[in-house]
Amino acid sequence: MAGNIDRAGRPLSPHIQIYRWQWTMALSILHRATGIALAIGTLLLVWWLTAAAYGEPAFASAQNFLGSILGRLLLFGWSFAFFFHLCNGLRHLVWDAGHGFELKTAHRSALLVLAAALVLTLATWVLGYSLMGRL
Amino acid sequence: MSQGSGDRRSELGRVRGLGSAKEGVQHWWVQRLTAIALVPLSLWFLASVLALLGGERAALVAWLSSPFSAGVMILFLLATFWHALLGLQVVIEDYVHHEGRKLATLLLVKGLVLLLAAASVAAVVKLMLQG
Numbered sequence: 001m002a003g004n005i006d007r008a009g010r011p012l013s014p015h016i017q018i019y020r021w022q023w024t025m026a027l028s029i030l031h032r033a034t035g036i037a038l039a040i041g042t043l044l045l046v047w048w049l050t051a052a053a054y055g056e057p058a059f060a061s062a063q064n065f066l067g068s069i070l071g072r073l074l075l076f077g078w079s080f081a082f083f084f085h086l087c088n089g090l091r092h093l094v095w096d097a098g099h100g101f102e103l104k105t106a107h108r109s110a111l112l113v114l115a116a117a118l119v120l121t122l123a124t125w126v127l128g129y130s131l132m133g134r135l
Numbered sequence: 136m137s138q139g140s141g142d143r144r145s146e147l148g149r150v151r152g153l154g155s156a157k158e159g160v161q162h163w164w165v166q167r168l169t170a171i172a173l174v175p176l177s178l179w180f181l182a183s184v185l186a187l188l189g190g191e192r193a194a195l196v197a198w199l200s201s202p203f204s205a206g207v208m209i210l211f212l213l214a215t216f217w218h219a220l221l222g223l224q225v226v227i228e229d230y231v232h233h234e235g236r237k238l239a240t241l242l243l244v245k246g247l248v249l250l251l252a253a254a255s256v257a258a259v260v261k262l263m264l265q266g
Contacts, residue, residue, distance in 0.1 A: 053258035
């Protein structure tokens with residue numbers, strides 16, 4: 001542990017890489033990552049709305065991009081980020097209310113959030129494709 | 136001298152309850168309020184977009200021609216950008232340690248988010264008036 005002493009001779013807490021990966025830790029980081037992704041994703045929403053306001057040609061090119069492979073890939077990522085951030089955000093609100101801090105509960109709610117986000121994302125895409133009559 | 140033994144705050148500081156940053160829990164609280172508001176708002180937005188999927192621009196204009204839809208859409212946009220701004224601010228404060236660079240990044244991101252919020256709200260108003 002000789003490396004974990006600062007210049008003033010005081011001990012430092014171990015670097016993050018020393019810890020064993022756990023679901024609770026992964027979800028905490030994923031919450032922040034999806035938050036940033038959703039913030040960047042608002043660019044697509046603003047583009048879509050302003051293109052519609054500009055008129056038919058601008059809207060058509062926005063729709064074309066969103067319907068392309070790349071556009072659909074971005075939207076798929078966006079929808080997973082959305083459902084994950086939503087479900088894990090609800091988990092955070094339960095914590096804020098003072099519940100669910102026990103290790104076992106926190107671990108179980110982490111897996112529940114991950115499963116819910118995946119199921120909701122896939123269900124949304126199945127619904128979307130069936131609404132467009134492509135299923 | 137009525138405070139408990141661990142409380143070193145002055146009477147005035149205790150009443151104001153704003154702590155050393157002079158902002159109290161406002162940032163934390165507004166982040167939660169916008170989060171709660173975004174639960175129904177974002178689900179409503181997603182359902183509306185699913186209903187519009189692959190449709191013409193006319194369908195979008197018809198949807199936003201209702202003052203209710205346009206109003207809720209504007210609320211959704213404001214809550215989204217406010218929540219995003221608070222979240223991004225915390226991320227920047229956590230990872231940018233140089234004071235000058237931190238301030239510059241915060242101002243840049245705040246300006247950008249405000250611009251996006253204003254442009255998207257203006258777009259919704261324009262679409263509403265077209266319908």
